[in-house]
Amino acid sequence: MADTADIVVVGGGVHGASTAWHLAKRGAGKIVLIEKDGIASGASGWSSAIVRMHYTLESLVKVTMYGREMYGDWKNIVGVGESGFRQVGFLVLFPDGEIKHGQEVVKMQQRLGIDARYITVDEVGDIEPRLLRDDVAAGAWEPNSGHADGSTVANSFIAAARELGVDVRVGPEVLTLVSEGSKVTGVDTSEGFISAGTVVIEAGFRTSALLAPHGVDLPITPVRHAIAVVERTPDFGDIHPVVSDRVARAYYRPERDNLAFLGEHDPMRGPIDEEVEAAKPPILDEEISLLERFVHRFPSQELASKMRGYTGVYDCSPDFQPAFGKVQALDGLFVGAGFSGHGFKLSPGIGKIMSDLVVDGSTDMIDVHPFRIERFAEGDLLAAGEGYNRSLS
Ligand SMILES: Cc1cc2nc3c(=O)[nH]c(=O)nc-3n(C[C@H](O)[C@H](O)[C@H](O)COP(=O)(O)OP(=O)(O)OC[C@H]3O[C@@H](n4cnc5c(N)ncnc54)[C@H](O)[C@@H]3O)c2cc1C
Structure with missing residues (x-):
């Protein structure tokens, strides 16, 4: 029997999961979500999941406001699972x-x-x-800001989407996007062809490779980022807020009651690494540099214990801003990628926008034109890329 869907969503990170749930809530038809490894096995599962609304671009502030509301009221809005949101400021x-x-x-x-x-x-x-x-x-x-949890959010969106009838398939890999003329007709996967008139690709760094055979250029650089983990000294006291230290160019985010995650501000500071799926430890120098900055900022923490750190990969676009929306070259194709290390907090809002674009052809949340994927080929990069907002997590 032919495998058919109205919409195929590629990628089970926070973005694919959010889009699938928003589409299902809109009653958009038969939706199949395909994730090749595991839900939140990409950047989403390693995310520091900081939730802030401090953005240079007003449109992205609006997107974060939507996300902040959802994370803080998950039970009422999504109704299944949780977001792990902690309002630490x-x-x-x-x-x-x-x-x-x-x-x-x-x-x-x-x-x-x-x-x-x-x-x-x-x-x-x-x-x-x-x-x-x-x-x-x-x-x-x-x-009112703080942090949530990437894996919890993706899995909760997926559970809620499943309840609304989304067919979530973990294991098959989308090998190629299939089109006839200028129209998307489906995807070829490692488990066969799925026919669909609409395909939404939110596959992180791997999005570019699915688009390239169709002449669609999405330049994404995969940059591996270190997160150092410290156990604060027992006399530290109450947990600290999320601190974005723009002087030392690092962030410090509390985890549970006694740990802190330390991360780098500059999205390009880290090795370029196309093995985005591999779990790799941080380079020791990166961890030490992050620890030094943390101890400089919190001098009482000279004796904090270094724990085992980890890494995750940012999908960096040329202007460090996401590319999302309808792809002009092919009818029925939508993309959301290039989140450049700050896409977690945007995922509820972008999921809503993507569902609006698929179902209605437009959205009233923001003007999406500046975020179009074609801007890279046109050389029309977003101005927030240089300097300030380039280096906030
Ligand atoms: C260390 C780190 C810290 C971060 N901290 C923050 C933060 O504090 N705040 C913030 O807002 N953002 C943060 N981010 C960024 C944020 O986590 C990402 O922008 C977001 O998770 C991206 O989600 P995604 O769904 O686009 O991609 P991913 O989570 O990478 O999901 C893409 C999925 O697609 C799947 N896939 C790929 N190719 C295929 C294929 N061909 N077929 C089927 N499936 C496929 C992959 O297996 C993967 O699961 C951080 C990221 C990292 C790495």
Whole structure:
């Protein structure tokens, strides 16, 4: 019997899972999601899953607002599973040169109704007195932000999608995207052909290889990122907020009650590695550099214990902003990839946008045109790529 679907979604990370659930909620037809390894086996399973709304681009702030609401009210909105959201707050530390930009971002956030504040160094100390503040010029504070969990979110979206009838297949690999003329007709998988008039590819770094035979160029660089893990000393006290240290160019995110995950700000700082599926430990120098920055910022943590770290791969686009939406070259083809190390928090909102685009042909959440995949070939990169927002997680 022919294997047919109305929509095939490729990829079982947070993006594919969110899109499949949103599509099912819209009653978009027979949906098959295909994941070759395991749900959240890619970047999503290694994600620090920081949830913040501090973005240079207003459109992405709106996308994060949708996500923040969903993570914080998962039971009522999604109804199955959980997000692992912890509202520990998000604190940005600015160096001198970024004060003006930080102020502008906070002003824009406030205009959109977000509880965000631009704060003095003394106020940074009121929020987190254990931080060294000598080299900090100012801060920004989002009390309602924090972190969630990538694997939990992807698996919860999948469980909820299954309840709505999505056929989730873990194991088969999509080998090629199939088209006739300028129209998508399905996918060839390691377990046979699936006919579908609509295909949504959200396969992280591997998205590019599925598009290339159709003449669609999506330049993505896979950059392996180290996460150092420390156990804080027992006298540390209450957990700290998520700290985005733009002076030392690192972030520190609490895990459970006694651990901290330490990560690098610069998306390109790490080895380029196409073996994105492989689980690899961090290079020792990367871990030590992250530990040094953490101890500099939290001087009481000189005796914190280093635990075993891990790595995950960012799918970096040329402007470090995602590419999503309908692909102009082929009718029925939609793509969401190139999240460049900051796609977790965007996944609820992008899933909603993708479902709107598939079902209605448009979305009222944001103007999606600037995020089109064709912008790379056209040389029309997003301006937020250079400098500031390039290096926030
Ligand atoms: C170490 C690390 C820390 C991060 N921290 C944060 C953070 O704090 N906040 C934040 O917002 N973002 C963060 N990110 C980024 C975020 O995790 C990613 O942007 C997001 O998880 C990407 O999700 P995805 O679904 O697009 O990709 P993935 O999770 O990579 O999923 C793609 C899936 O597609 C599958 N696949 C690929 N090819 C095929 C095929 N041919 N057939 C079938 N299946 C296929 C893969 O197996 C994979 O499971 C971090 C990422 C890393 C690596």
